[in-house]
Amino acid sequence: MPNKQILLISRNMPPLIGGMERLMQNTANILDKHYSVTVIAPKGASAHLPDHIHVHELPTSPIFFILLSIPLALWLAGKTKYHLVIGGSGVMAPVIALVQKIFKCRGVVFVHGLDIIANNAVYQAIFVRALRHIDTLIANSNNTKALAVATGINESKIHIIHPGTNLPNIDKAKSREYLDQKYALQNKKILLSVGRITPRKGLKEFVQNAMPALCQHDNDIILLVAGDHPNQGLTKSAKLPTEIAAISFELGIQDSIIFLGSISDDELSHCYAGADCLIFPLINIPGDVEGFGMVAIEAAAHGTPTIAFDEGGVSDAVVSGQSGHLIPAGKYDGITDALSQLLIKKEKDWENACRSHAKSFSWANFGSALLHILDA
Known part of the structure; x- marks a missing residue:
């Protein structure tokens, strides 16, 4: 079993459907091959992830998921020394920043574009502000990186990785x-x-x-x-x-x-x-x-x-x-x-x-x- 412990927190995970959900599912699968992985995800996610990943399921409602993920992440981080805490999108930035600061582990957040520029004053004041304190950001494109830099995020923290795809053998x-x-x-x-x-x-x-x-x-x-x-x-x-x-x-x-x-x-x-x-x-x-x-x-x-x-x-x-x-x-x-x-x-x-x-x-x-x- 890999020595490094990782906590991945993402509401964007199957059974919810979409490109971000496929991205996070594949991210969990990749991490599972190299680390010991714990995931906080929406209800039903465990059926879509490898059996030996530790999955904690929360309600799919965005508000309830965010609110409940904070105490759950703090409780898990208090029990296990995580090498990395990873957020699946910008909406997870506050909880990642909190765990990162309290438990002195490295914080990583995927950003996708909308989760940087969402036109909401509360979101900008809390979530985007938290993004500025994350150790490492992974942007899905050059444009997303530019949007992040424009909000005051240090460019040196941002890495670009384009999402992946399957290569089907189809006629x-x-x-x-x-x-x-x-x-x-x-x-x-x-x-x-x-x-x-x-x-x-x-x-x-x-x-x-x-x-x-x-x-x-x-x-x-x-x-x-x-x-x-x-x-x-x-x-x-x-x-x-x-x-x-x-x-x-x-x-x-x-x-x-x-x-x-x-x-x-x-x-x-x-x-x-x-x-x-x-x-x-x-x-x-x-x-x-x-x-x-x-x-x-x-x-x-x-x-x-x-x-x-x-x-x-x-x-x-x-x-x-x-x-x-x-x-x-x-x-x-x-x-x-x-x-x-x-x-x-x-x-x-x-x-x-x-x-x-x-x-x-x-x-x-x-x-x-x-x-x-x-x-x-």
Whole structure:
């Protein structure tokens, strides 16, 4: 059994669903191979982690999780001499800072972008202030690092590690056949949107400003929307899917958009592999940001390119000409042009280039970078 003891505290952990949750689950799995790991996580997390990790489960409610994690972390740290205490996001900064100070152990916090600039005075006064006292921060992109430095965090404390991805062995032709049969998409050109439907994702604006022209240019275009509104976390936008559907009816393009809602990982994998292109039309929202753009890496891992607006940290995730196209933010006519270029290039060329791009974001590479920082 490894000698070093680690306490990992994160509400972002399965059974909750999302990119941050996958990141923290894989982080726990990586740490488990090298350290003795204790985890404080939401109810149900133990079923998604190795059996011999010590898991303490708390309610999934953000407020209750944060409040209850403080006494639990202090109690655990009082019993065990931890080498490292790690927080899964900026919301864990106060408890990490407290344990770090009282028990003289090294504190580490992952930051993702929104957890730095969340537009809330109380959050900024307590959580971001606590981040300034953490020994080591791990940012998911260059943009997130810049946001952290702008808040007064010492740049020397911040390390960039891009989130990892799996590299699936999947047949794109079979996935396309699956989508064709399930949604009657034969001979259609499939655009895909993936992720929680929040304002910064820009899906509403994309449907308003780009879809009519795209459909006029090619009436065989279909947009699949995989994801629903977030019901927990720092942002909520329950009305957006309904608003987007209403706009599509007003514009007469409702038959060109299919809302899939929340789907299984297997279904999502088929969507990634079977689509012609992922669209990622981010917009600038004060107090909100796309920290990295994990869906673009996941699409690339399935051999599918991305067309994205160059907002937030997405420039770390998409390389124009290799894994898709980055378009200046707000240039909706640029999406039409980029899509035309993308469809002209041979499908196999995109598949090979995208998969090559995704290889540098493997979980093995993520783990090596993480261990190098933690063992420094």
